[in-house]
Every structure is written in C-alpha cells, then in structure tokens.
Amino acid sequence: xxxxxxxxxxxxxxxxxxxxxxxxxxxxxxxxxxxxxxxxxxxxxxxxxxxxxxxxxxxxxxxxxxxxxxxxxxxxxxxxxxxxxxxxxxxxxxxxxxxxxxxxxxxxxxxxxxxxxxxxxxxxxxxxxxxxxxxxxxxxxxxxxxxxxxxxxxxxxxxxxxxxxxxxxxxxxxxxxxxxxxxxxxxxxxxxxxxxxxxxxxxxxxxxxxxxxxxxxxxxxxxxxxxxxxxxxxxxxxxxxxxxxxxxxxxxxxxxxxxxxxxxxxxxxxxxxxxxxxxxxxxxxxxxxxxxxxxxxxxxxxxxxxxxxxxxxxxxxxxxxxxxxxxxxxxxxxxx
Amino acid sequence: xxxxxxxxxxxxxxxxxxxxxxxxxxxxxxxxxxxxxxxxxxxxxxxxxxxxxxxxxxxxxxxxxxxxxxxxxxxxxxxxxxxxxxxxxxxxxxxxxxxxxxxxxxxxxxxxxxxxxxxxxxxxxxxxxxxxxxxxxxxxxxxxxxxxxxxxxxxxxxxxxxxxxxxxxxxxxxxxxxxxxxxxxxxxxxxxxxxxxxxxxxxxxxxxxxxxxxxxxxxxxxxxxxxxxxxxxxxxxxxxxxxxxxxxxxxxxxxxxxxxxxxxxxxxxxxxxxxxxxxxxxxxxxxxxxxxxxxxxxxxxxxxxxxxxxxxxxxxxxxxxxxxxxxxxxxxxxxxxxxxxxxxxxxxxxxxxxxxxxxxxxxxxxxxxxxxxxx
Numbered sequence: 001x002x003x004x005x006x007x008x009x010x011x012x013x014x015x016x017x018x019x020x021x022x023x024x025x026x027x028x029x030x031x032x033x034x035x036x037x038x039x040x041x042x043x044x045x046x047x048x049x050x051x052x053x054x055x056x057x058x059x060x061x062x063x064x065x066x067x068x069x070x071x072x073x074x075x076x077x078x079x080x081x082x083x084x085x086x087x088x089x090x091x092x093x094x095x096x097x098x099x100x101x102x103x104x105x106x107x108x109x110x111x112x113x114x115x116x117x118x119x120x121x122x123x124x125x126x127x128x129x130x131x132x133x134x135x136x137x138x139x140x141x142x143x144x145x146x147x148x149x150x151x152x153x154x155x156x157x158x159x160x161x162x163x164x165x166x167x168x169x170x171x172x173x174x175x176x177x178x179x180x181x182x183x184x185x186x187x188x189x190x191x192x193x194x195x196x197x198x199x200x201x202x203x204x205x206x207x208x209x210x211x212x213x214x215x216x217x218x219x220x221x222x223x224x225x226x227x228x229x230x231x232x233x234x235x236x237x238x239x240x241x242x243x244x245x246x247x248x249x250x251x252x253x254x255x256x257x258x259x260x261x262x263x264x265x266x267x268x269x270x271x272x273x274x275x276x277x278x279x280x281x282x283x284x285x286x287x288x289x290x291x292x293x294x295x296x297x298x299x300x301x302x303x304x305x306x307x308x309x310x311x312x313x314x315x316x317x318x319x320x321x322x323x324x325x326x327x328x329x330x331x332x333x334x335x336x
Numbered sequence: 337x338x339x340x341x342x343x344x345x346x347x348x349x350x351x352x353x354x355x356x357x358x359x360x361x362x363x364x365x366x367x368x369x370x371x372x373x374x375x376x377x378x379x380x381x382x383x384x385x386x387x388x389x390x391x392x393x394x395x396x397x398x399x400x401x402x403x404x405x406x407x408x409x410x411x412x413x414x415x416x417x418x419x420x421x422x423x424x425x426x427x428x429x430x431x432x433x434x435x436x437x438x439x440x441x442x443x444x445x446x447x448x449x450x451x452x453x454x455x456x457x458x459x460x461x462x463x464x465x466x467x468x469x470x471x472x473x474x475x476x477x478x479x480x481x482x483x484x485x486x487x488x489x490x491x492x493x494x495x496x497x498x499x500x501x502x503x504x505x506x507x508x509x510x511x512x513x514x515x516x517x518x519x520x521x522x523x524x525x526x527x528x529x530x531x532x533x534x535x536x537x538x539x540x541x542x543x544x545x546x547x548x549x550x551x552x553x554x555x556x557x558x559x560x561x562x563x564x565x566x567x568x569x570x571x572x573x574x575x576x577x578x579x580x581x582x583x584x585x586x587x588x589x590x591x592x593x594x595x596x597x598x599x600x601x602x603x604x605x606x607x608x609x610x611x612x613x614x615x616x617x618x619x620x621x622x623x624x625x626x627x628x629x630x631x632x633x634x635x636x637x638x639x640x641x642x643x644x645x646x647x648x649x650x651x652x653x654x655x656x657x658x659x660x661x662x663x664x665x666x667x668x669x670x671x672x673x674x675x676x677x678x679x680x681x682x683x684x685x686x687x688x689x690x691x692x693x694x695x696x697x698x699x700x701x702x703x704x705x706x707x708x709x710x711x
Contacts, residue, residue: 116677
C-alpha cells in the first residue's frame with residue numbers, strides 16, 4: 001500500500017516535471033502577448049535535439065573507444081534541447097512578429113512541424129547513422145537520472161523528495177525564478193506591459209518586438225527542456241512515436257490557464273495533473289474496482305479539471321486571474 | 337526643416353497594401369508553395385541522397401500509381417476536405433475551433449452505435465438516414481458546448497475545444513472497450529462484416545473504384561454547398577462580418593451570440609458527418625485513430641485556401657499527395673512516414689510568411705542623393 005503511494009508520487013512528479021517546463025515556457029511567452037500553440041512542437045524539437053546530440057556524442061565516444069564524460073553527457077543534450085526549442089520559438093516569432101502571420105495557425109503549424117521532425121528523426125536516426133534497432137542513449141540517461149548519494153539511507157522522505165535527477169529541481173527553480181522575474185524586475189514589468197498593452201509600452205519607449213522575440217524564444221527553450229526531461233528520464237533514453245509529448249505539451253498549455261499565469265502555481269498544478277493522469281493505475285488504493293472501460297473514463301479527469309478551471313476563471317472574472325490583455329492579438333504600430 | 341533632416345528614415349518601411357488584385361495574391365501563394373517544395377526536395381535529398389526528381393516521381397507513383405491507389409487518394413482527399421469544409425465557417429468567424437478531432441470522433445461513435453444496434457434490423461436507407469442525423473447532431477453538440485461558454489462568459493474556445501478532443505478520445509476508448517469484438521482484442525473489428533449492415537453502398541461494378549465513389553460524391557456536394565453558403569447567403573455574410581469585427585456586427589444590429597452558436601452547430605455538424613463517412617463509408621470500424629490528425633491538418637487546408645471551398649480541394653489534394661508520397665518514400669527506403677508532417681509544416685510556414693507580402697509593401701530607404709535634390 002505505502003509502496004504504491006510512493007510509486008504514484010514518483011510517477012506524478014516525473015509527469016509533472018515535463019509539463020512544468022512547458023508551462024513555465026508558455027507563461028513567459030504569453031506574458032508578451034504571444035499565444036504560442038506551438039509549445040508541444042517546441043517540446044518535440046527540444047527532445048529530438050537533445051536525443052540527437054547525446055546520440056552523436058555517445059557514438060563518437062564508442063568509435064573512439066573512450067567512456068563518455070559525465071559533464072559533457074549533461075551539457076551537450078541540455079544545450080541542444082534549449083537551442084532546439086528556441087529555434088521553434090524563433091520560427092514562431094519571425095512569422096508572427098516580423099511577418100505578422102496569425103498566431104493560432106502559426107502555433108499549430110509549429111506543433112505539426114515539430115512533431116514530424118521529432119518522430120521522423122527519432123525513428124530513423126539510428127538507421128540513418130548505420131545502426132540497427134531502437135535508438136538508445138543509456139549513458140546520458142543514467143547520468144541525468146543520478147540522484148544525491150544518500151537517498152537510500154533516508155527512507156520514505158528520500159524516496160519522495162530526493163529520488164530524482166537534477167532536472168526535477170531545476171524545473172521548480174525555473175518556476176520560482178520566473179515568478180521573481182515577472183514580479184520584481186524592471187524587465188519583467190516591461191514584459192508584462194508589452195503583453196497587456198503593446199501600444200502603451202511602445203509609447204513608453206519599450207522595444208515591443210525585442211521583448212516578444214526574446215520571451216518567445218527563451219520560453220520555447222524552456223519548453224525544450226521539458227522535451228529533454230521526457231527523453232532522458234521519462235522514457236529513459238529511448239524514443240517512441242506514440243505522440244505522448246504532444247499530449248503532454250497540450251496539457252502544459254492548458255496548465256497555463258490552470259495556474260492563471262502565475263509560475264508558482266505551476267509547481268503544484270503540474271504535480272496535481274500528474275496525480276490525476278496516473279490515477280487510473282492507483283485508483284484501486286481507494287477500493288474502486290476498475291475495468292478497461294471505466295479506466296478510459298477516469299483518464300478524462302485531467303482534461304475535465306482543465307475545462308472546469310477554464311470555465312470558472314472566465315465566469316469569475318477576477319482581475320488578477322485574467323490572461324494578458326493583448327494575448328493572441330497582433331501588434332502593428334501603424335494600425336492604431 | 338532642420339528637425340526633419342536630423343531624423344533618419346528607417347532602412348525598411350512597411351506599408352499596408354490596398355486593393356491588390358486577387359490573382360497576384362494567388363500567384364504569390366503558389367510561389368511560396370513552390371519554394372517550400374524546393375526546400376522539401378533539399379531535405380529529402382540530404383536524408384536519402386537520391387535525385388529529388390526521382391523521389392517526386394516515386395511519390396507520384398505512390399499516390400496515383402494504380403487505379404485503386406488513385407481512388408484511395410481521392411477518398412482520403414475527400415475525408416480531409418470534409419473536415420476543412422466544416423472548419424471553414426468557424427475559422428472565418430475567427431472562432432478557433434481546434435476541436436474537429438473530437439467532433440469527428442463523436443460523429444464516428446454515434447455512427448458505429450447505429451451500425452451495431454440498427455444495422456441488421458432496419459432497412460439500409462433508413463439506417464443511413466438515422467446515422468447521418470445522429471452523427472451530425474452529436475458533432476454539432478460537441479461544437480456547441482464550447483460555443484455556449486464562449487458566448488455566455490467569453491471562455492477561451494481554443495483550449496476548450498482542445499480539451500473536448502481528449503474527452504472524445506477517452507469516450508471513444510470507453511465505447512471500444514464496450515463493443516470490443518472479439519473479446520480481449522481491444523478493437524471493435526469490422527462491424528457487420530458479413531451482413532454489411534449500415535455500410536454505405538458501393539456504386540458501379542469496378543471493384544477498384546466502387547467503394548470510394550460515394551464518399552467522394554458526398555463531399556463534393558458539401559463543397560458546392562459551402563462555397564455558396566459562405567459567398568452568397570445572408571448567414572455567410574454575417575459570418576464574415578463577425579469575423580472581421582464583432583463590434584461592427586453588433587452595430588449593424590446582428591445578434592452575434594446567435595450567429596456564433598449557429599455557426600458552431602454547422603461546423604461541428606459537418607465534422608460529425610466526416611466521422612460518419614469515415615466509419616460507415618471507409619473503415620467500417622471505430623477506434624481512437626478515426627480522426628487521425630485530420631482535425632488539425634484541416635485547419636491548414638481551410639486557412640491556406642482562404643476559406644474558398646474550391647481552392648480547398650487543391651490544397652487537400654496536395655497535402656494527401658505529400659502524405660501518400662512520403663509513405664511511399666518511407667517504405668522504399670525503410671524510413672518512417674513522418675516526413676510528410678515535416679513537409680506539411682514547411683509548406684505552411686512558407687505560405688503563412690507569404691501572406692505578409694500579399695498584405696504589405698516593403699519600402700527600402702531611397703538613396704539620399706535622389707531623395708533630397710532640393711534640400
């Protein structure tokens with residue numbers, strides 16, 4: 001009983017970490033007024049970039065006959081993931097900010113593109129490089145999943161709080177830093193001004209395009225880290241074409257609304273989504289008998305919860321819970 | 337004026353274009369698609385190291401190589417087109433209905449239910465009528481729910497419709513488990529395989545062609561209807577006004593709420609009908625893959641075609657061609673067929689970018705000497 005509760009917590013945290021990265025990235029993006037529906041695509045691009053980076057590094061080590069260096073094992077995929085995600089953000093910003101394309105359609109395209117790119121190379125990279133069978137980056141994955149050394153001696157406490165790789169804590173740190181950045185720094189204030197009313201921000205001398213570009217690219221880079229965590233930890237260094245990243249990415253976008261655009265809420269919100277997502281495996285703990293058909297109904301819960309929050313926030317209309325005023329709207333200086 | 341001279345004119349100025357002839361617009365878009373296909377060829381070349389022309393030829397074979405393949409390509413085009421036709425009024429109204437996947441699925445569920453419970457009991461024509469009504473009603477309901485919340489409280493429809501997709505997927509999984517056949521397979525299998533109860537009838541005697549004719553014809557009919565509905569009807573006019581500016585519509589005395597609800601009923605209904613065609617006319621089974629990403633791809637179709645139904649035929653044919661072609665390449669060279677998704681993305685990126693050059697003019701700073709001869 002207690003074991004399965006711990007298992008539940010651990011899988012919820014793993015699940016939550018993927019979407020926390022995506023959610024934090026999207027909050028940063030949306031604060032600039034860009035509604036980027038390409039977050040799942042950015043996560044895909046980050047994931048595949050990190051997979052490719054790690055794969056080529058491990059292969060190079062293999063042919064050279066040396067053991068992969070732990071620091072490089074961390075650094076290469078990490079930078080690749082951030083760059084891959086940010087590249088998605090760059091495409092989005094260029095099309096929506098510079099070329100003034102529609103944000104919704106551009107975002108959806110980015111998701112289709114990113115998913116295609118990732119699933120294509122995830123499935124064929126090993127073959128293209130002349131290998132056989134499934135792609136695997138076991139060294140990198142193991143390095144990423146290294147925990148603090150004394151977990152075993154700390155019992156339940158350790159298993160619940162310390163049994164994860166460093167990315168889990170990095171996600172929390174990013175959420176906290178993002179919250180401080182948005183609330184307490186001048187750049188954060190400027191960014192919020194851009195998202196609320198770009199015309200006013202422009203008149204106050206803030207470079208609207210610069211803020212939109214930077215926040216979208218960095219936001220997508222952070223989302224790319226979610227893809228990294230998915231590849232190196234969640235699936236333990238392999239690739240599957242099941243489209244899970246896409247589902248997770250959409251949940252991350254939904255989570256932004258759930259958190260009412262506050263990064264700190266993303267921390268507990270994403271774990272809550274994780275609990276709901278895995279509930280069907282552990283619902284037996286509450287003495288509920290399940291069949292396959294009831295399981296599919298239980299799996300609706302995270303989505304139902306999101307819809308409920310969506311509806312409630314729109315009904316209550318509390319001022320501090322509203323999306324940035326200009327979210328999804330283009331800003332052209334000439335059109336006023 | 338000295339003040340004027342001291343401010344530097346920016347290197348590039350962007351000016352809104354007015355009254356560009358529409359054929360020039362389509363020319364720019366066609367150019368963008370060509371450029372995108374060029375990039376795609378480059379991409380395929382770097383991966384397979386093959387002559388891109390040969391690759392495009394093998395793609396053509398994959399899509400049109402035999403009579404049967406050609407008709408399957410037409411049928412798949414029709415299925416995609418049908419969803420795009422459903423999305424067009426909603427997107428034209430700037431109602432971001434990305435819930436087509438879910439609307440197709442619920443349409444498919446009700447069709448499958450009719451086939452299972454009524455298919456062998458009622459005469460075929462009656463079953464088909466009931467299926468058409470049931471599938472479009474359930475799709476319409478799935479589209480109406482987000483519209484209700486949107487018009488009452490302004491709830492964000494983009495994410496609402498997206499969540500409705502997942503609810504529909506789980507609902508489908510629920511019914512698949514309920515109807516599974518044989519037990520333990522976790523699939524429904526082909527419904528009424530022996531009796532063909534509730535299957536859309538085949539037309540003609542050529543077995544290579546006959547199963548695909550009716551779905552194509554139904555969608556062609558819908559295409560003509562949607563073209564005139566959006567262009568010539570009062571309701572179509574209202575949709576375009578609400579899409580351009582809700583305030584204008586309200587000022588003109590239109591009941592925006594009613595228009596939004598009515599349009600989403602129509603949009604969801606047609607998507608539900610796409611589910612019907614899929615289940616009763618094509619697959620004769622129900623699974624969570626019935627929509628198969630069409631709900632998202634159809635957005636691209638509707639948007640690229642600027643909601644013109646006849647242009648949509650070509651766009652969906654192009655996308656299906658890429659899909660078939662890519663899977664041909666994939667099987668020829670042992671790669672997976674996700675390459676078509678990449679190509680779709682590249683094409684759309686280019687066309688989205690090209691819209692800028694249709695709507696705006698870019699003016700470079702003129703040479704100082706010719707600009708200020710009398711300064």
